[in-house]
Amino acid sequence: MKSKIKISCDEATAICDKNQYGQASLFDKIKLNIHFIRCKFCKLYTKQNTYLTRLLGVYSEDAHCGKEKCFSEKEKEQLQEKVEKKIVS
Amino acid sequence: MTTNIIHTLAPEKWVSAYSDYLYNYTITRVSNSEIAKDLVQETFFAGLKSMKNFQGKASERTWLISILKRKIIDYYRKINSTKGKAEVRMNFYNDGENEGDWLEERVPNSWSEDADRHIENNELKVTLEDCIDNLPEKYGMVFKMKTIQGFETEEICKELDITASNLWVIIHRARTQLRRCMEDNWFNT
Structure with missing residues (x-):
């Protein structure tokens, strides 16, 4: 098996994406940094991606506050009726 | 007993x-x-x-x-x-000698420097939400479970019956698309 040091931009950004979750391997990170030497776009991508991760972190905290719409009382009544109908039949 | x-x-x-x-x-x-x-x-x-x-x-x-x-x-x-495939905007060359390189029209552009200042901005959050909603449905589902809900990789794979490499491909495509969407709709408008 040939393990290649040189990677494409597609592969480099994929490593960067995985790294946002702390799950890129050390070898992956080395390959990514070598890629940066010749590719300013992927370096920029990484910078922006890291920013998005921070933004998503803030967003994710908010999303846990339970603003989601649950079943309304009326919807529950309707659902109850449907279920009862099926129990009888 | x-x-x-x-x-x-x-x-x-x-x-x-x-x-x-x-x-x-x-x-x-x-x-x-x-x-x-x-x-x-x-x-x-x-x-x-x-x-x-x-x-x-x-x-x-x-x-x-x-x-x-x-x-x-x-x-x-x-x-x-x-659905899924048709909605995905490609960011990289699919084949040929440039395979895996950025498509010229899809390379990242610099964002305005004061991005940090806006991190709590409500409109920014709305834009982010819209961009996430714009992802193809299955990408959105995996991306959110991983990023917003913070599920473990193994948990998502088990629940959706996909492999870990599947998951990372989906995450990669979702994030490249999300970055592009944020660039188009927030940073360089």
Whole structure:
């Protein structure tokens, strides 16, 4: 098996994406940094991606506050009726 | 000596007892409130149909969750097979000598320097939300479970019946698309 040091931009950004979750391997990170030497776009991508991760972190905290719409009382009544109908039949 | 509790089913109480619980379980996995409600309803109906198979070993709630899990997998498979590919904007060359390189028109552009200042900005959050909603459905589902809900990789793979490398490809495509969407709709408008 040939393990290649040189990677494409597609592969480099994929490593960067995985790294946002702390799950890129050390070898992956080395390959990514070598890629940066010749590719300013992927370096920029990484910078922006890291920013998005921070933004998503803030967003994710908010999303846990339970603003989601649950079943309304009326919807529950309707659902109850449907279920009862099926129990009888 | 072991005393095994035999659980029983009381379907007339399902809606009041479990609809919120099942809904909350579902909404962390599928993004859309209507779809989540449909899946909960289908779970109750499927439960009624298979009541005779209930052996009483698990609690009623656990049993309903196991039905719901199958409904969520079915839903994921459905969106995975019907749409997805056509909506994905490519960012890299697919083949040829430039394979894997950035497409010229898709390279990242610099964002305005004061991006940090806006991190708590409400409009920015709305834009982010819109961009996430714009992802193809199956990408959105996996991306949110991983990023917003913070599920472990193994957990998502098990629940959606996909491999870890599948998951990372989806995450990669979702994030490149999300970055582009944010650039087009927030940073360089």
